[in-house]
Amino acid sequence: MSGMSASLGANGARQAALLIDADNFSDPQAIDAAWAELNAYAGRVSVCRAYGAGPRLEWLQSVWRYLGTRTFPNLPLQKNTTDAALIADAVALHFQQGIRLFAIASGDADFAPLAVRLREWGCEVWCFSMEGIVFRDADAYYDRVKCFPAPVFTPVPVTPAPLRPVVPSARGGNADAGAATAEPPAYRAAAxxxxxxxxxxxxxxxxxxxxxxxxxxxxxxxxxxxxxxxxxxxxxxxxxxxxxxxxxxxxxxxxxxxxxxxxxxxxxxxxxxxxxxxVPDEPAPAIAAGVASVSPEDAQALQRILAAFATWLPDTVRQLSMMDTLLQEGGVQIGSKPLHELFGAYPDYFKLLPATGPAMKVRLLKKPEGFALAC
Structure with a gap:
């Protein structure tokens, strides 16, 4: 608390670390407010790090850039490694850099033992979370718990319009795609x-x-x-x-x-x-002339895959292990099927890499024109 000794920076400010579990705490406004509150209290946020699934971190890249945050994607394993990475870093930051003020941005109870141990070592530990998701009795484990109000995230109901023909920009590529996803998606709070x-x-x-x-x-x-x-x-x-x-x-x-x-x-x-x-079936998206035809069901599935990666440009490669979260958020039914089978079903549009051995990456060969974005 205020009487605790703490390491000081060059300007006499307390060194503070903000460690963000982006799988649990991902509202851009709340992240910004948490950083600002810790910075105002300590005088300096000397370490700001975010942990989580690669697609989630990528979705919030404008926030990380604004706050000068280092990101740490999960290891390419079947099990989520967010918690372990954050915990390991917190211990290292205390013993190697002498940081004694920590803010853990997550309402997950898995971090309660970390908070207890850091406090035993003389650290002050905060918790930032969203209302309704912080675990019960969090106040007993942290020196301070601050919950931010969660907006009502309801996508505005609209009928998707057909995708306009791609017009290359002066620098090449799709001029609209980058502008559409440079910032986290905007939502309208329902009154x-x-x-x-x-x-x-x-x-x-x-x-x-x-x-x-x-x-x-x-x-x-x-x-x-x-x-x-x-x-x-x-x-x-x-x-x-x-x-x-x-x-x-x-x-x-x-x-x-x-x-x-x-x-x-x-x-x-x-x-x-x-x-x-x-429910009446929606018509399959129109496929422009010269593009390989697919069945209506496959056309709708392909549309959802491409809508989940709106900035994915043809002839570029993505890691398969970093794609599952965005696919799920985009409504793509993965189930227990390996991701390489999902993309392998559309050889006209995706190429699995390497050509021999286990598939690790996927290349987008082309985007069908005339597809409606289902975002």
Whole structure:
């Protein structure tokens, strides 16, 4: 606390470290506010680091650039390595650089043992989180807990327009693609719940229909769990002091899917087959002349893949191990299928690398013109 000794920087300011779990704490405004609050208190944020899945870190790259943040993507393993990397760095920063003021930007209880140990070593430890997702009794483990209000992230309902023909810029490439994704996506905060959709709500349990009415964006695509939970709490679906959000949603596992299974961050609505049959099929995106034709189902799947990587330019390569998060957020159904099988199903558009041995990368060969962006 204020009486604790702390290492000082060149200007007499306390050296402070802000360590961000980007898989749990990913709202751009909250990240900026957390950095500003710690900087005002300590006089200097000498270390700012972010940990998480590669696609998530890439999505927030404008925030990291603005705050001078070093990013540490997960190792290319099946298991999430965010927590272990953050914990290892915190211990090293204390013993190697003498930092004694830490702020952990995550509401995950997995960091509680780290906070306890750092405090035993004489450090002051803060927690930044979003309302509704910080673990219970966090105040007992941290010197200070600050929760930021979560906006209601509801995508504005629009009918996707056909993709305009690509016009190369003076520097080459797609002039529109970079502008469309240079900053994190903007969302509109809903002033009031939208009306229910009779087509979807017919035949649904009453509570499921009310959840969809409170978070209408779930009908369109998966939503960030940290943004959905505060909305459900405000509508009185559950009390976080009594019921965990994941336990509440598990009651409706037939309709809502949490992913990933370990430390879920996304919530998706899965309409029962009877309702899916009632929804008229959308026409497949038109494919320009000269481009290999695909079936309507494959055309829609290909559209979702390309929409998940709006800035992916032809003849450029991406790591397969860094693509799963953005695919899931884009509504692409991966399931247990390896990613190389997903891209291998479209040899006219993707090439797996290397040509022999296990696939590690994928090259985009071309983008079909006339596809509507499903973002």
């Amino acid at each position: 009031a719940p939208l009306s229910a959709s009779p087509m979807f709500d017919a035949g649904l349990p009453d509570e499921v229909a009310r959840i969809l009415n409170a978070v209408p964006g779930l009908r369109e695509r998966p939503q960030q769990l940290c943004h959905v939970v505060p909305v459900l709490q405000r509508h009185g679906f559950f009390d976080k002091r009594i019921t965990r959000s994941t336990a509440f949603l598990a009651r409706h596992a037939a309709y809502f899917e949490l992913s990933p299974a370990h430390k879920p961050t996304l919530l998706a609505f899965r309409a029962p087959p009877s309702l899916q049959d009632a």
